[in-house]
Amino acid sequence: MEVLQTSALPLGYVAPPFVTRFYLRCRQPQGRTTTLGGELEEQEFRDVMARLAASVVVISARTDRGFRGLTATSFVSISTEPPMVLVGLERMTITFNVSVLTRSQEFIAERFAGRAPAVAGAWSDVPHHLGANGLPLIDGCAAWLECKLAQVHQAGDHDICVGGVEAATKGDGEPLILWDRSFWSLR
Numbered sequence: 001m002e003v004l005q006t007s008a009l010p011l012g013y014v015a016p017p018f019v020t021r022f023y024l025r026c027r028q029p030q031g032r033t034t035t036l037g038g039e040l041e042e043q044e045f046r047d048v049m050a051r052l053a054a055s056v057v058v059i060s061a062r063t064d065r066g067f068r069g070l071t072a073t074s075f076v077s078i079s080t081e082p083p084m085v086l087v088g089l090e091r092m093t094i095t096f097n098v099s100v101l102t103r104s105q106e107f108i109a110e111r112f113a114g115r116a117p118a119v120a121g122a123w124s125d126v127p128h129h130l131g132a133n134g135l136p137l138i139d140g141c142a143a144w145l146e147c148k149l150a151q152v153h154q155a156g157d158h159d160i161c162v163g164g165v166e167a168a169t170k171g172d173g174e175p176l177i178l179w180d181r182s183f184w185s186l187r
């Protein structure tokens with residue numbers, strides 16, 4: 001499998017600086033396990049987590065100010081019976097849709113990460129349609145899910161939002177991958 005980088009844009013969303021206190025056990029290349037104790041700087045934590053490859057999705061929801069989209073990489077499936085997914089969000093929302101972006105949709109990831117130039121009406125120039133629940137689904141994606149919030153668990157500065165999947169549709173195209181702060185695709 002050939003892996004191609006689609007962009008060299010530095011990635012990683014910026015949150016207020018904080019210091020995380022926890023202990024990290026890591027295995028050395030030689031097989032030795034060491035324990036790093038004490039304070040872990042936010043940047044160190046970000047640098048380690050940047051080594052994790054993840055699919056890029058856009059979460060869409062309705063807010064007081066209309067539809068909102070948010071680029072996320074914390075989206076995973078968690079249960080098949082019943083079908084459930086989870087995503088870490090700064091603010092929880094009752095119903096949300098998920099559009100799994102493809103390699104050609106980097107600009108949409110940038111847009112909904114708040115990094116593209118400001119355009120009036122976040123959704124006005126993003127091709128989309130509405131799901132059965134009335135929330136936006138981005139056209140041309142690798143997959144789409146419509147979810148209803150089932151559980152919320154507080155986790156640091158984010159909420160773990162568990163959603164029951166009410167509709168799931170397969171699309172075409174290669175997924176957009178985030179790894180090492182850059183966008184990649186599988187071939």
Ligand SMILES: Cc1cc2nc3c(=O)[nH]c(=O)nc-3n(C[C@H](O)[C@H](O)[C@H](O)COP(=O)(O)O)c2cc1C
Nearest residue numbers: 012013070071072073074088089090112113114178
């Ligand atoms: C690659 C990437 C992944 C992200 N993943 C998440 C995530 O999983 N959960 C989250 O709440 N924010 C995530 N964010 C941050 C939000 O996309 C971003 O903070 C938010 O959309 C800011 O937009 P605003 O300025 O319009 O509020 C991610 C950002 C990027 C660039």
